[in-house]
Amino acid sequence: MIVANYLTAAAVFCAGLYTVLTRRNLIKIVMGLSLMEAATYLLMVSLAYRADSTAPVLLNPPRGQSPQQLAEGNVADPVLQNFCLTAIVIGVAVTAVFLSVVVRIAQHYRTLDADQVRELRG
Amino acid sequence: MSWFWVLDYLVLALVLACAVLTVAVRNLNGAVMALSALGTVLTVLFVILGAPDVAHSEAVVGAIALPVLYLVAIGKSRTDVARDANLGEERSREQT
Amino acid sequence: MSRPEPAEEEPRRHTAAGLLLVLSFAAVLTAALVGIPREHAALPPIARYALVTSLPKWRLTEPVNEVVYGTRGFDTFGETFLLFAAVMSVIVIARHRESRHGYFGEQSAGLREQAKADPAEGATADESAARRAERAERAAAASQTPDDTPLGAPAPEQAEAMTVVVRTAVRLVAPVLAVAGCYLAAWGYSPGGGFPGGAIMVGVLLLVYAAFGRLMIARIVRPGLLETLEVAGAAVIIGTELLGLVLRGSFSANWLPLAPPQTIRSGGIIQLFSAGEFVEVGTGLAIVIFSLLTMRHDWTPDEQPQPEEYRG
Numbered sequence: 001m002i003v004a005n006y007l008t009a010a011a012v013f014c015a016g017l018y019t020v021l022t023r024r025n026l027i028k029i030v031m032g033l034s035l036m037e038a039a040t041y042l043l044m045v046s047l048a049y050r051a052d053s054t055a056p057v058l059l060n061p062p063r064g065q066s067p068q069q070l071a072e073g074n075v076a077d078p079v080l081q082n083f084c085l086t087a088i089v090i091g092v093a094v095t096a097v098f099l100s101v102v103v104r105i106a107q108h109y110r111t112l113d114a115d116q117v118r119e120l121r122g
Numbered sequence: 123m124s125w126f127w128v129l130d131y132l133v134l135a136l137v138l139a140c141a142v143l144t145v146a147v148r149n150l151n152g153a154v155m156a157l158s159a160l161g162t163v164l165t166v167l168f169v170i171l172g173a174p175d176v177a178h179s180e181a182v183v184g185a186i187a188l189p190v191l192y193l194v195a196i197g198k199s200r201t202d203v204a205r206d207a208n209l210g211e212e213r214s215r216e217q218t
Numbered sequence: 219m220s221r222p223e224p225a226e227e228e229p230r231r232h233t234a235a236g237l238l239l240v241l242s243f244a245a246v247l248t249a250a251l252v253g254i255p256r257e258h259a260a261l262p263p264i265a266r267y268a269l270v271t272s273l274p275k276w277r278l279t280e281p282v283n284e285v286v287y288g289t290r291g292f293d294t295f296g297e298t299f300l301l302f303a304a305v306m307s308v309i310v311i312a313r314h315r316e317s318r319h320g321y322f323g324e325q326s327a328g329l330r331e332q333a334k335a336d337p338a339e340g341a342t343a344d345e346s347a348a349r350r351a352e353r354a355e356r357a358a359a360a361s362q363t364p365d366d367t368p369l370g371a372p373a374p375e376q377a378e379a380m381t382v383v384v385r386t387a388v389r390l391v392a393p394v395l396a397v398a399g400c401y402l403a404a405w406g407y408s409p410g411g412g413f414p415g416g417a418i419m420v421g422v423l424l425l426v427y428a429a430f431g432r433l434m435i436a437r438i439v440r441p442g443l444l445e446t447l448e449v450a451g452a453a454v455i456i457g458t459e460l461l462g463l464v465l466r467g468s469f470s471a472n473w474l475p476l477a478p479p480q481t482i483r484s485g486g487i488i489q490l491f492s493a494g495e496f497v498e499v500g501t502g503l504a505i506v507i508f509s510l511l512t513m514r515h516d517w518t519p520d521e522q523p524q525p526e527e528y529r530g
Contacts, residue, residue, distance in 0.1 A: 006251035008134045012141040014244045019145050021236035027196060031153055034188065035141055038160055041180060042137065045173045051257040055172040056269060057409060058279040059480070067279060071269040076172040078282040079265045085286055086297045088179045089413055092187045093304030096506045099195035100311040100513065106199030107515040115231065174409035175282040178402060182414045186421040187503060194510050202515060
């Protein structure tokens with residue numbers, strides 16, 4: 001059932017959270033954040049799915065329906081898919097900023113170990 | 123449509139495997155490849171779930187944008203973090 | 219002889235507490251996710267409205283594009299400018315100290331600036347002859363592609379481009395990929411929009427960069443050109459949205475005449491918005507990747523703090 005998608009999304013999100021909480025390497029922490037974002041994409045598209053539905057594309061719809069019939073009929077949810085599109089773009093933008101900050105930290109502190117970096121001197 | 127759910131569960135298993143791989147692999151480049159594999163498998167899942175637009179974006183991000191950013195960041199920080207070959211991912215012998 | 223797998227596990231901290239927190243969070247999350255509506259739920263009214271109005275109001279057979287760039291255009295507007303802000307912050311973080319800042323050719327530009335600042339008093343005849351000989355020798359050694367270096371030549375690898383196999387393959391594939399990228403962004407009535415198209419163009423740029431070296435793309439990848447193109451893309455988006463406000467009274471209203479459904483101009487301003495985002499995402503991601511690549515450690519590191527000193 002679709003619940004399996006939801007639970008997989010929860011599992012991937014918890015894997016990302018575990019990585020962020022317990023790893024000391026800064027790049028691995030950013031990867032954990034990427035995992036959490038991937039989990040939200042999975043959750044949103046799974047929420048948008050409807051039973052036996054086709055993609056919300058009215059271009060020559062399947063089984064001889066006319067576009068109007070398909071628009072009324074059993075089709076996946078386009079608005080949730082728009083949320084997922086926005087989330088993907090924001091995910092890339094945020095990851096880029098994280099990584100440039102991490103490279104600056106590596107250049108300045110000469111280490112990627114979060115514990116050594118945490119002693120932020122004044 | 124039981125073939126649909128079989129396919130869905132198969133791809134979900136792949137997604138979980140890639141996520142665990144990303145966390146478990148110690149070598150940073152390997153973890154980036156696992157993350158890229160996760161993006162690609164998610165693309166397949168989005169096609170199955172009837173979301174072609176999202177599949178386009180996820181394929182592009184999972185294959186081009188994220189891996190390049192991560193590999194460039196690893197390469198850049200590797201030049202500055204002199205001591206550890208794997209950027210401190212594995213605590214090297216003399217440190218213990 | 220494979221490298222002995224280091225016995226020590228990966229450096230991590232307070233795994234027990236982390237695991238406990240994550241598992242409890244997982245329990246809460248599962249309890250929540252089991253309760254949300256499953257796949258038999260009815261489509262929400264906003265989704266039904268988006269599907270129903272997609273053809274009559276926008277003459278577009280792609281409701282997701284119509285939702286992304288038309289009905290909820292303000293949301294995509296915010297998202298695109300968040301990407302714009304991310305690119306700006308990466309530029310600020312990766313900034314060099316000197317004002318002149320190109321992605322490539324830093325050393326030669328520095329030498330030119332140095333020569334202008336204090337022109338040398340001219341080299342004597344034999345000195346310039348020696349320098350010419352040395353330059354000729356170095357040019358002979360520095361090979362353009364790995365094919366030129368003889369087999370088994372000692373490292374380091376000085377080639378800038380790849381072998382002839384990769385170069386021919388990329389010469390065939392790159393135009394096809396570029397056309398595919400433009401197709402994704404151009405035809406509004408099929409899935410795919412400005413973002414995947416722009417990201418594919420960055421992929422093609424990196425492919426050519428990897429295969430042919432920096433000389434092939436040094437003309438395109440200049441901060442001056444890329445940043446102006448990106449701001450131009452952003453201006454196009456602002457223009458389409460504001461004209462909707464001016465001409466039709468609401469921010470992202472459609473002010474363009476509607477073409478019949480399956481043509482390139484179908485969907486009114488959706489195509490214009492998608493084209494603007496195509497330019498902005500393409501140049502923005504290129505700026506991010508190349509400024510990350512050319513991020514330089516050009517400040518004097520303070521005295522090397524000993525790790526033990528932290529513990530004290």
